[in-house]
Amino acid sequence: MLLLAWRNIVRNARRSLITIAAVALGLAALLFLWGFNDGVHNSMMRNLQQVIIGSIQIHQQGFFRSPKLTRDIRRPDEVRAALRDFKGPVGWRLRAFALAAGDDASEGLVLLGVDPQRERGVTRIADKVSRGRFLAAGDATTCVLGLTTARNLGVEVGDDIVLLSEDRFGSLAADRFRLVGIIDSGEMGIDRGLAIVPLDYMQDWLSMQGRYSEAVLQTDRDGLEDITRRLRARLEPQGYEVLRWYDMYPVMKQWVDLENGFYYIFLGIVLLIVAAGIMNTVLMSMLERVREFGVMMALGCGRWRLAGIVVTESLMLGLIGTVLGTAAGLGLVAFFHQTGIDLSSQMDTIQRFYIDTVVRTEIDTDHLFNSVLAVLLAASVASLVPVWRVLRLQPVEAIHHV
C-alpha cells in the first residue's frame, strides 16, 4: 500500500510538489507567526513579572482585594517553611498607602518597602531607574519615585519629600525622605503612584518590625502552575492566599488568550487551504485512476483497501509538507530568535505593554504541536471526499471509465 501510494505521488511529481510546497509554506508561515506572537507575549508576561509583581505572591488571606497594613503575614516562618523546597528567588515586602508631599504639590501613592539587595535578585525594578540610583544597603530615609509622580510633585533626584502614612496602630506617621532615584518604566502603574523605600526603615517607621505584607516569588513559566498548586495546598488552609501574576493582573493574560484565539482563526484558514490543496491533488489523482481502481477491484482488492491507498497518499503529501514546513518554520523562528526583530520604532507603544524593543521569536510547544497535528488532520480530512468516491465505485463502471 505504501509503495503504491508513494509511486502514485511520484507519478505526477509536479502536481505533488506544488501541493507539498503549499502545505509547507502555509505551515512555515504559521509557525513563524506563532513564533513572533509567542515571542511578544512571552516577553510581555516575563517583563510584567520581572519588573515588579513577580510570578507568585503570597499574602495573608484577603490582602490582595483589601490591602491593609494590619493584614500582614501572620507567621512569616510558616511561609518560609513552605518555601524551603522552592529554589527560585524570594523577596519580602511591606506595602502601605501614603501621601507624598513635595514643595508645591502632593499625591497619594503606594508605599513599597523592599530589601534593596534581595529585590535585585527577584525583580528588575532597579534596572528601570533612569535618573539617580536604586536603593542600596544601609539606606534609611531614602526613596525612589516613578517619573510621573516626581514630575507631579515637582521634585528631582537629591530633593526631599515628605511621606505621610498610618502605622500599625492607626497613628499618623510622617517622615522626610531623600529622593535618590527616578524610575522611567513606561508603565503608568509604576511611573505614577509608587514610592519605594528601604524595608527595614519602613518596618520601624510604621511599627511593623519583623512583619511583611507579601512574599514575592520569581519562577519560570514551566514551574508556575506546579509550584502554585503545592503552595496553595500547604498555605491556603493556614489562612494565606497564593496568587499567580495573572490572578492579580488578569487583563494581560486575557489579552494574550484573545490574541491566541485570533491566531487559531488564522490556523483554521491555513488548514482550509491545506485541505483544499491536498483534496484537489488526491481527487484528481483518484479520478485519473478510476479504471486502474476498477481493475484492482476485479483482481480482488476490496474497496476499503483502495480507500486505504487514497488516505495513505493524502497523509504522505501532508506528512512531507508538514516535515518541510516544520523545518522551515522552526528555522525561521530559530533565526529570528538569534537576530531578533527590532521594534524600536514603536518604542512608546511596546514599552507600555512590557514588550521588549527587540522581539526574539520563540514558539510554545503546544502551539507547535497543535499546528502540526492540525495540518496532518487536515490532510486526513482532505482524503474524505476521494475516499467517499472510491467507496462508491462499482467495478464494472470503473473498468470501463473513460
Add this chain to the structure above:
Amino acid sequence: MNQDHMLICARGLVRRFHSGQEEVAALNGVDLDLPKGAFSVLAGRSGSGKTTLLNILGTLDMPDAGTLSISGRDVLTFSAAERADFRLYRMGFIFQAYNLIRVLSARENVAYVLQLRGVPKAERLRRADAWLAEVGLAGLETRRPDQLSGGQQQRVAVARALASEPDIVLADEPTANLDSHSGESLMHLMRELNGKRGVTFLIASHDPVAMDAARELVMMEDGRIVERIGQ
C-alpha cells in the same frame, strides 16, 4: 452433462440497463454450463451481451434475475467484500486495454494479486518471475507498462491472471488492441496454458483469431446464447 464437473452453472440470467426512459435487456435469460478445463470463446456482435455476461460470471456485476453457481458456490448471495475475496482466490481477469497498474513493474503487477493474498514477498516475487518466464517475458521483469509493447503488456496481464492459480480466467476482448501477429501469439499462449495446466478460460471476443483458437464457441445474440459449437 454431469453438474459435478461444471465450474460455472448459470440459469436464467437477466440483466437490464436503463437508457433514458428506455429499458434495454442486455441479458435475456442466459443458461450456461461451463466445465472445468474449458477453453471457450463467447462470440457475437457488439451489443450481443458478451461483456455483460462475462462481468456477471466474474462477479463484477449482479444480474436482475437468475441463479449462478461457480465452483459450487452460490455467488449471488455474496456481499461485495465476499465477492472481492472470491475473485481474489478463484478468478483471473484479462481486459481489453491491458489495464496493468501503471506505477508497478511487470513483476510487481504479477505479484500484486499474490500480495493481496498475503503471500510472503520473496515467494510472490519468485512466482511472479516464473510466470513472466512462462509467458515469454523473462528479462523484462523490471519494466513498467509504458516500457512494454501492447502484446507484452497483455502477456503480463495473462501472467497476473494465472499467478494466483485461479479456477477460471475470464478475458474480455484480450486481442482487440493487438495487431494480428500479437493477437495470434497471445491466443496461442492461452491455449497452451489451458492444455498444459488445465486452466479454464472463458474469453469474450469477436476477433476471428480468438474464435479460431477456441475449443468451443458460445454464440450470443440479443442477450441469449443461441448456439454452442465444438463442445
